[in-house]
Amino acid sequence: MKKIILSTLAIALCSFFINCNTGKKSNDESENSKNMESKLKELITVKLTTDLTKLTSKEKQMIPLLIEVAKLMDDIFWVETFGDKEKFLNGISDSLTKRFAEINYGPWERLGDDKSFISSFGEKPLGANFYPADMTKEEFEKLKDKNKTSLYTLIKRNDDKSLKVVWYHEAFKEKIEKAASLLKEAAKLAEDEGLKKYLNMRAEALLTDNYQPSDMAWMDMKNNTIDFVVGPIETYEDGLFGYKASHEAVILIKDKEWSKRLDKYIATLPDLQKQLPVDEKYKAEKPGKGSDLNAYEIIYYAGNSNAGGKTIAINLPNDEQVQLKKGSRRLQLKNSIKAKFDNILVPISNVLIDESQRKYIKFNAFFNNIMFHEVAHGLGIKQTLNGKGSVREAMQNTASGFEEAKADILGLFMVTKLIE
Ligand SMILES: [Zn+2]
The missing domain is CATH 3.30.540.30 (Fructose-1,6-Bisphosphatase; Chain A, domain 1)
Structure with a gap:
């Protein structure tokens, strides 16, 4: 079977530990280089x-x-x-620091609270x-x-x-x-x-x-x-x-086959909405209109989506006028989810989960958990009942936290109902 292998990260990692010994360095520099080596080791390459x-x-x-x-x-x-990528990268002599700077799109560590890892740079400007x-x-x-x-x-x-x-x-x-x-x-x-x-x-x-x-x-x-x-x-x-x-x-x-499996769950949304354990008036809206859910393999990340943690599911568009007219699309990135499962979730579960229960740590369960979370975003109501506009507008900066918590708990509710 012919396969495409395209990954900025994969290309990146070839130069990982080459050029470590570039002769004389000040103490500061070799200290930093050592630090960069361990920082880079925290990351993993995935094809x-x-x-x-x-x-x-x-x-x-x-x-x-x-x-x-x-x-x-x-x-x-x-x-x-x-700002100026070329000038910035060309100004870094240590190859490991340069690699880390490329991954972070600048001198600030994205998975480390944006702290500067190059001493000549201060804090990242907020804007x-x-x-x-x-x-x-x-x-x-x-x-x-x-x-x-x-x-x-x-x-x-x-x-x-x-x-x-x-x-x-x-x-x-x-x-x-x-x-x-x-x-x-x-x-x-x-x-x-x-x-x-x-x-x-x-x-x-x-x-x-x-x-x-x-x-x-x-x-x-x-x-x-x-x-x-x-x-x-x-x-x-x-x-x-x-x-x-x-x-x-x-x-x-x-992935058209996996996508078919997801269609099945979207179809259950109106029925599950009726079963929500809340007052009738909170479930009067009909969910799932115009929305779709599909599974994909991602073969390339660039720009903002490649900076910092990699996304495993996409929910677009953000334009609320488009959402109102057409709904939204949810994209599950199957191979990216698998990579996170193998390299992050399983090693963590080997530390935190009792040995007798580790047999339940399966890719399908992980994928389904994410999937039901995404589908559950479609449950509940989008408009307030007291004329205060959309729930999102009314709840302002607390909306997204509550919405995510809602999706987590209703995802589990859906699974339970489907099992029943
Ligand atoms: Zn969510």
């Missing part, structure tokens, strides 16, 4: 594979084009999170590189420009130091235009009409920073084998205001 025989010859030709686009997103993310590092919140509030809070603009300084708003498609013009033309080339190869339409519209979105039409098209895709999540999407990287979206890309291959 992301898929069965190529599932793809048609045109689909196979699309993959390298999508990887090109993904790499451009990666470059843009570097600018958004840090990353979306805003000038010396900008205060007050200064931002005084800026008169309605686009300043857009997900798709950067805040920069004019020559006279005043603030200005720059759209992503202007700030990253060259890379964006290249990415858009590659997407259109890939669209020509697409045999699935939905995918063809989405890729063309996503190219337009990159060029204009108007993403909604392409999000709608993404929701309409149902039968495509290849999926490509690309563009500025999540706002976690903007720790100052949470306004700015970061560029990323993931290339996915749908």
